[in-house]
Amino acid sequence: MIDLSQVLKQTIEVAESAGVFIRKERQTFDVKSVEQKGLNDLVSYVDKEAEKMIVEGLSKILPGSDFITEEGTAQTEGKEFTWIIDPLDGTTNFIHGLPIFAVSIGLRHLDEIILGVVYEINFHECFYALKGKGAFCNGTPIKVSKAANLGESLIATGFPYSAFNQIDAYLDALKMLMQKTHGIRRLGSAAMDLCYVAAGRADGFFEFNLKPYDVAAGALIVKEAGGMVTDFRQGDDYLFGREILASNGLIHQEFDALLQDVWD
């Protein structure tokens, strides 16, 4: 029988030590070392080294588990447990020295995410959750906001790097949200967008074209903080489905209706 609270403690240690490495590398980081994986899709040796450290650390916690990772350090084979890792979420912020970038680690048991850890490196905030046990930031329980409608809400989002075929629908959504809400923020890290919804610092978040490692940990943290996470059609295909809508629950229907109006 696996002691999940022990697994969580060890996962936090792995995330934080990768964070120490990333923070240290940032001090001497040279933008010339940046590589491009695709249009506006940047990566550095820091992402890759951090991922190796994380995979090595997590392999010791649950030997024989699978991995889904952004930089491809390890592969999945259909095992019972899968770690879903983004070693550095917010690479563009990191490269430019703009705060808000994080290590994100989710653990899936069969088809269900059961553990999430997101460690924000600049503000030393570690957000985490175990399924059914609530969500926390640095040991303190967190809860989603009480905003009752879009009119009282601050909305986070991410601009797509590609998939520009959907750009018009996306811009329509922004246009409407701009007029209806307190404002829109683009923080540069989907994992942190989700954690800030969980902590009540934003009331909702939506983005398309994300990958499982961007959202696995953060989505569990939102749900455990009392929020709601769906795709754009009220379904639950947000892990692999590349559409995510997260909110405090109270504004979810209104938010979703607005997206459905503009989305195909």
Ligand code: IPD
């Ligand atoms: C990115 C961030 C960003 C989102 C991008 C992601 P990365 O992840 O989460 O907020 O808008 O779509 O790819 O590349 O910094 O790990």
Ligand code: CA
């Ligand atoms: Ca990336």
Ligand code: CA
């Ligand atoms: Ca990411």
Ligand code: CA
């Ligand atoms: Ca990344």
